[in-house]
Amino acid sequence: TVSTASAEPASGTEASLADFSIEQLMDIPVVSVSRKTERATEVAAAMHVITSEEIRRSGATCLPEALRLAPGVQVERTNTDLWTVSIRGFTDYTTNKLLVLVDGRSVYNPVFSGTDWALQDIPLEDIERIEVLRGPSGAIWGANAVNGVINIITRNAKDTQGGMASIGVGTSDRLVSGVRYGMVAGKNTYVRTYARVAGRDALDPGTKPSDIEWAEPGDNSHAGRTGSRADSYPNADNVLSFQGSFYRQRVDQAFTMPTLDAPYVTRVEDVAIAEDAYLLGRWEHTIGPDSTISLQTWFDHCATDRLSVNACADTADMELVHTFKPHMDHELTWGVGARGTWFDFDNSFQMSTSDPDATQTIYSLFAQDEWRLMEDRLRLVLGARLEDNSHAEREMLQPNARVSYALSEKRMVWGAVSRAAHIPSLIERDLEYRRTAIEVEPGLPLYPMGVADGAFDAETLTAYEVGFRTEVRRSIWLDLCGFVNEYDNILSISSGEPVLTDMPSMYLDAPMVVANDISGQSHGFETQIEWQAAQTMRFSLAYTLAEYDFQEDAPTAGGQSPSYYEGNSPRHQVTLHCAFDLPRNVSLDVMPRYVGAIPEFDYDAYSTLDARLGWRARPNLEVSLTGTNLVDSRHSEGSTFESKRAAFFKVNWTF
Numbered sequence: 060t061v062s063t064a065s066a067e068p069a070s071g072t073e074a075s076l077a078d079f080s081i082e083q084l085m086d087i088p089v090v091s092v093s094r095k096t097e098r099a100t101e102v103a104a105a106m107h108v109i110t111s112e113e114i115r116r117s118g119a120t121c122l123p124e125a126l127r128l129a130p131g132v133q134v135e136r137t138n139t140d141l142w143t144v145s146i147r148g149f150t151d152y153t154t155n156k157l158l159v160l161v162d163g164r165s166v167y168n169p170v171f172s173g174t175d176w177a178l179q180d181i182p183l184e185d186i187e188r189i190e191v192l193r194g195p196s197g198a199i200w201g202a203n204a205v206n207g208v209i210n211i212i213t214r215n216a217k218d219t220q221g222g223m224a225s226i227g228v229g230t231s232d233r234l235v236s237g238v239r240y241g242m243v244a245g246k247n248t249y250v251r252t253y254a255r256v257a258g259r260d261a262l263d264p265g266t267k268p269s270d271i272e273w274a275e276p277g278d279n280s281h282a283g284r285t286g287s288r289a290d291s292y293p294n295a296d297n298v299l300s301f302q303g304s305f306y307r308q309r310v311d312q313a314f315t316m317p318t319l320d321a322p323y324v325t326r327v328e329d330v331a332i333a334e335d336a337y338l339l340g341r342w343e344h345t346i347g348p349d350s351t352i353s354l355q356t357w358f359d360h361c362a363t364d365r366l367s368v369n370a371c372a373d374t375a376d377m378e379l380v381h382t383f384k385p386h387m388d389h390e391l392t393w394g395v396g397a398r399g400t401w402f403d404f405d406n407s408f409q410m411s412t413s414d415p416d417a418t419q420t421i422y423s424l425f426a427q428d429e430w431r432l433m434e435d436r437l438r439l440v441l442g443a444r445l446e447d448n449s450h451a452e453r454e455m456l457q458p459n460a461r462v463s464y465a466l467s468e469k470r471m472v473w474g475a476v477s478r479a480a481h482i483p484s485l486i487e488r489d490l491e492y493r494r495t496a497i498e499v500e501p502g503l504p505l506y507p508m509g510v511a512d513g514a515f516d517a518e519t520l521t522a523y524e525v526g527f528r529t530e531v532r533r534s535i536w537l538d539l540c541g542f543v544n545e546y547d548n549i550l551s552i553s554s555g556e557p558v559l560t561d562m563p564s565m566y567l568d569a570p571m572v573v574a575n576d577i578s579g580q581s582h583g584f585e586t587q588i589e590w591q592a593a594q595t596m597r598f599s600l601a602y603t604l605a606e607y608d609f610q611e612d613a614p615t616a617g618g619q620s621p622s623y624y625e626g627n628s629p630r631h632q633v634t635l636h637c638a639f640d641l642p643r644n645v646s647l648d649v650m651p652r653y654v655g656a657i658p659e660f661d662y663d664a665y666s667t668l669d670a671r672l673g674w675r676a677r678p679n680l681e682v683s684l685t686g687t688n689l690v691d692s693r694h695s696e697g698s699t700f701e702s703k704r705a706a707f708f709k710v711n712w713t714f
Contacts, residue, residue, distance in 0.1 A: 076597050076640050084110065085536055085589070091160075091190040091210040093427060093440065094199055094392050095382050103440060103463040103473035105131070105193040105526060105540040105585060111214075114183050116638060116648045118671035118685030120227065120235045120257075120707060123176050125183060126209070127652065128636065129191040130601030131585040133628060135697035139261045139280045140177040140310060143697055146193050146207030147544065148581050148607055150628040150657075150697065156205035156481050156520075158196075162213055162302070164339055164357050167203055169400045169419060170370045172484035177308055178335045178361065179211075180284055182237050182255045184223060184711070187214045193585065194542060195522045197457030197479030198442040201396075201423055205479045205520050206544075213302075216241055216249040216290040222714040229707035231687075234258040248291040256283045262700035263693060282308040298343040305336045315495070316367050316409050319564050323496035323504040331365035349390075350383035369405035372485075374398065392442075393426040402485055412489045419485070422447045427459070436465040448482045451517045455480045469530035474523075481518040487511055487550070487573065505557065505567040515573045521545045534591040541584040548575035549609070552619045577621055579609030595640035603632040626659030644675040651690075657697060665694040679713045 085100050087110065092102040099108055107129045119125040123142040127134050133150050135143040145154045153173035159166050161181065168175050192208040200208055219241040226236040234256065241251035261279040286304030293299065310331040318325050339357035346352060355378050362371040378396035385391055397420075404415040427442030443458040457480060463473035486492070492509040499505045526540040555570035583605035590598045605628065609621035633653040640646055651668040668690045673683040685707045688694065693701040 103461040109189040137698035142176040148628045158204040160210045195477040195479035198459030202482040225711040227709035231705035254285040296345040303338040317496040367409045371403040511573040536589040543582045549577040551576035576613035599636040629655030631655035646673040
């Protein structure tokens with residue numbers, strides 16, 4: 060079950076650094092590793108938890124900014140509302156090897172693959188914690204949990220009683236504001252309703268050329284979300300939870316696209332629209348002291364009209380999970396699930412699919428058994444998930460084995476061997492995509508055309524991980540993890556012979572065919588040190604090193620080549636979070652970071668610093684000022700556009 064318990068204060072109060080020790084924060088309950096509640100320090104996985112207090116003190120205005128707090132997570136802002144978030148490589152817009160969940164609901168985009176972070180504009184004040192799992196977790200969460208899982212867990216409605224209003228204005232994020240009200244709706248039933256709006260400026264154009272040109276900075280992006288959540292406790296053995304939300308975004312856009320008429324490329328200026336709505340219900344039942352069962356179902360409607368692409372996906376999902384102890388030393392978790400997605404794709408000359416009304420079905424069965432031996436010092440976990448996915452050529456078995464050994468009460472080593480798979484999305488499996496045009500001779504254009512003709516199959520990963528976690532001294536925690544990832548059947552592009560077409564006019568298509576002709580390996584390590592130097596002073600330092608080596612299994616061409624995968628992610632990344640509680644209810648957070656170069660796109664390494672100064676004027680009123688990119692005036696984070704120095708002022712009032 061997806062528990063929301065943590066070491067966080069109730070809504071309407073804010074913690075100071077002295078309220079919780081390092082030991083308490085490291086022992087926050089987590090659920091993402093095994094689908095059951097366990098202490099963060101005991102999991103045999105590379106796990107990090109971002110608490111709601113850390114999110115507040117970071118000054119983040121959206122989810123991707125908050126994810127910079129996690130070690131080993133690469134975050135790039137590529138334009139106004141476009142973000143790239145990845146773990147252990149494969150950093151591009153889709154990032155199709157990272158699974159993102161919100162309260163256990165997958166927000167993976169079945170049309171384009173990956174996560175559209177613009178659609179995940181969740182009120183940060185409502186987030187309980189974010190669990191970041193680095194490494195594969197296909198045995199528990201299924202397809203696309205290849206390099207990691209990010210599970211965003213929101214607050215229980217019982218913990219958000221009363222009112223909250225916030226307003227923030229800035230030089231880049233022009234307006235980010237929200238309201239929330241929680242109340243008792245009946246006996247042991249609690250409800251909250253919220254609304255949020257955001258308006259953001261475009262990034263500055265960089266010096267490198269691009270075939271996608273966005274509107275000039277100004278009124279570029281407007282977004283709004285509204286939703287509700289209800290939690291009910293009819294008796295001691297049952298918990299019911301319901302939630303739903305609607306989101307709409309408008310973005311001024313300008314881009315070039317190919318046409319059949321000379322000069323065969325035209326510039327388009329219009330408004331992009333994105334919408335998302337979902338409903339979720341969950342029932343949790345305690346059968347006995349060592350047995351629980353949960354049933355969750357959700358429906359999601361996602362539609363986008365952007366960059367000449369008009370697509371819609373409706374998804375319905377249901378999953379049953381049961382945890383029990385068949386023996387005092389064994390704890391078994393198993394579950395079954397079913398998911399259906401119905402697509403509606405508007406074909407055009409620029410982008411088309413042979414089946415615009417396709418349907419995708421997924422049926423799954425998983426089980427995981429945990430043995431606790433040697434007086435609970437040795438733990439062995441074996442599990443596997445079997446999925447039947449209509450977008451894969453065969454059933455996918457994703458096994459997992461983990462072992463941990465407690466050297467002492469606060470020191471442990473662990474290891475894991477896992478297998479996970481990425482299943483093709485709609486456009487990875489069936490698509491013709493023309494991005495630009497070249498006039499090879501007068502009156503005869505040639506269109507480089509990406510072609511996914513159904514031959515692309517699942518990409519697979521076999522991962523080997525080892526870790527060490529210890530309390531160095533009472534106020535210092537150290538977490539180390541090393542990994543070796545072996546990838547097979549990775550997406551490649553090969554060139555085909557140009558094809559001459561004479562209807563409705565004469566032109567050439569130069570096909571670039573999607574296949575599975577790349578394999579390779581990545582390896583590296585991640586380390587984090589947490590140090591509470593004093594009751595009013597805490598530091599968190601993280602360093603990540605990753606190396607990539609890929610090769611062709613057949614000749615490739617175009618964008619997806621071995622060098623692309625070797626060079627689209629930084630080798631080095633360093634983050635530091637310095638938190639201080641100052642006199643007179645003032646808090647200061649300083650967050651420098653270093654991100655290595657991205658050689659595939661010729662983007663330089665950069666160092667920058669964010670800082671937030673907060674003042675709690677009253678117990679229920681806080682004023683804060685956040686500065687971002689304070690070291691350099693601008694830098695690129697993975698696109699031709701550049702992030703610039705910015706300031707953001709916020710007032711938060713609870714009542």
